Amino acid sequence: MSELKRALESGAFAVTAEMAPPKGWDFSQQLEDATLLRGKVHAVNVTDMQSACLRASSLGLCVHLKQAGVEPILQMTGRDRNRMGILADALSAASFGIDTVLALTGDHPAVGDCRDAKPVYDLDSVGILRMLSAVEEAGTDCGGNPLSGPPPAFFKGAAVTPVYEPRILQLNKLRQKVEAGARYIQTQGIFDLDELKRFLEAVEEAGIRVPIMAGIIPLKSAGMARFMNENVPGIAVPEEMIARLDAAAAEGKEKGLKGLSAKLGMELAAEMIARIRDEHICPGVHIMAIGAERNVPVILDMAGIRL
Numbered sequence: 001m002s003e004l005k006r007a008l009e010s011g012a013f014a015v016t017a018e019m020a021p022p023k024g025w026d027f028s029q030q031l032e033d034a035t036l037l038r039g040k041v042h043a044v045n046v047t048d049m050q051s052a053c054l055r056a057s058s059l060g061l062c063v064h065l066k067q068a069g070v071e072p073i074l075q076m077t078g079r080d081r082n083r084m085g086i087l088a089d090a091l092s093a094a095s096f097g098i099d100t101v102l103a104l105t106g107d108h109p110a111v112g113d114c115r116d117a118k119p120v121y122d123l124d125s126v127g128i129l130r131m132l133s134a135v136e137e138a139g140t141d142c143g144g145n146p147l148s149g150p151p152p153a154f155f156k157g158a159a160v161t162p163v164y165e166p167r168i169l170q171l172n173k174l175r176q177k178v179e180a181g182a183r184y185i186q187t188q189g190i191f192d193l194d195e196l197k198r199f200l201e202a203v204e205e206a207g208i209r210v211p212i213m214a215g216i217i218p219l220k221s222a223g224m225a226r227f228m229n230e231n232v233p234g235i236a237v238p239e240e241m242i243a244r245l246d247a248a249a250a251e252g253k254e255k256g257l258k259g260l261s262a263k264l265g266m267e268l269a270a271e272m273i274a275r276i277r278d279e280h281i282c283p284g285v286h287i288m289a290i291g292a293e294r295n296v297p298v299i300l301d302m303a304g305i306r307l
Contacts (some may be wrong), residue, residue: 002100002155003071007042007284008184008211013277014284015305016073016186016213017296018045019065021056027064033293034070039307040297043071045102045186045286052079052112059089063096073157074098077106082122083131083142090132094152102157102186103128103177125158126176132156133181158182160212161234162190162199171206178210185210186286188234189217191241193275200281213284214276218292218299219265222246241268266295270302277305 007014017037019030037044044065048058062072074093076086090101105124109117123131131142132154138144139151158177164170174185190196196214203212217235219225222245225237245261252260269287276282287296300306 002043004043004073004100004157004184005155011283012042012307013305014211014213015041015300015307016043016045016284016286017041017293018047018286018288018290019061019293020047020050020291021058021061023053023055025056027056027061030061031064031068034065034068036294036297038068038070040300041287042284042307043073043100045073046075048075048077048104048106049080049112050107052107052109052114052117054112054114057089059093059098062093062098066096066098071100072098073100073102075102075104076128077104078121078123078125078128079106079109079119080117082120083127086123086128087131087135087142090135090152090154091147094154099153100155100157101132102159103132103182104159126173126180129156129158129177129180129182155183156181157184157186159188160185161188162196163188163192163234163236167199167202171202171208174203174210175206175208178208182210185212187212187215189215189228189232189288190272191217191235191237193272193281195236197281211283213286214272214282216269216273216285216287218269218287218289218295219245219261220292221261221265222249244268262292266299267302270299273299273303273305277303 046058046061049055058075062074065072103125109119136151136153140146160174161170222242225242228235229237248260248264273285276285289296
């Protein structure tokens, strides 16, 4: 059974991290970081060429993680592959014992680093979920042809953006994802827990029943926060938080100390995680350290999180 599914269904506070494959074929750094995450998180979500930037495949790193004893979550976008390619990867993943997926539509190649690439978008996130659910139910492929052996049974997830207007559009898309087979949801990075609570109340009022894990992004600097506010849809870092990061950087410069902003960002992330758990805001968190995965165990220790 999916370790994430087991955690969510048992009532444990679920914790996942995120990791990007290398921009090449050497996975040694990712596997080194994975050893630090083993036993600290329930699973590691492997991105599928996030921001439309070319990297090794999500499936490739998922296989490496599985063989290293770290539970992977296969991320699948509709940007680069049609339904045949997506299902082919899903079948291959199942053969390696990978049983948790996250379906995303995917950023357009125009925002990435291979801008001449042609997008596919045969299926969006809802379409991917619907196809995987249909394959599991019918035991046939996307063309209605019988599969050899039992169909793959994935614990399927999707994403949601709580800071979005008009909110009704996000709620409607969330409902579609759940109806298509999503059994867990992770949010875009959250920095205002009151805003998250208001969104969760709206989800409850809409009658949508699904575990929603809060996305946590440890900030490294005020500059990073400002960049995300300006360039990443659905991100809204409060000015008060940015001011604290600026103050930490100024203090570090005055005292000749490096890394005070990043340390504060880790502390802020840990505080949010602890509040989410203690106030039962969400049944778990998804930590997106963006290249600093080795900090995830430290942040969890700060938050008092033990599996």
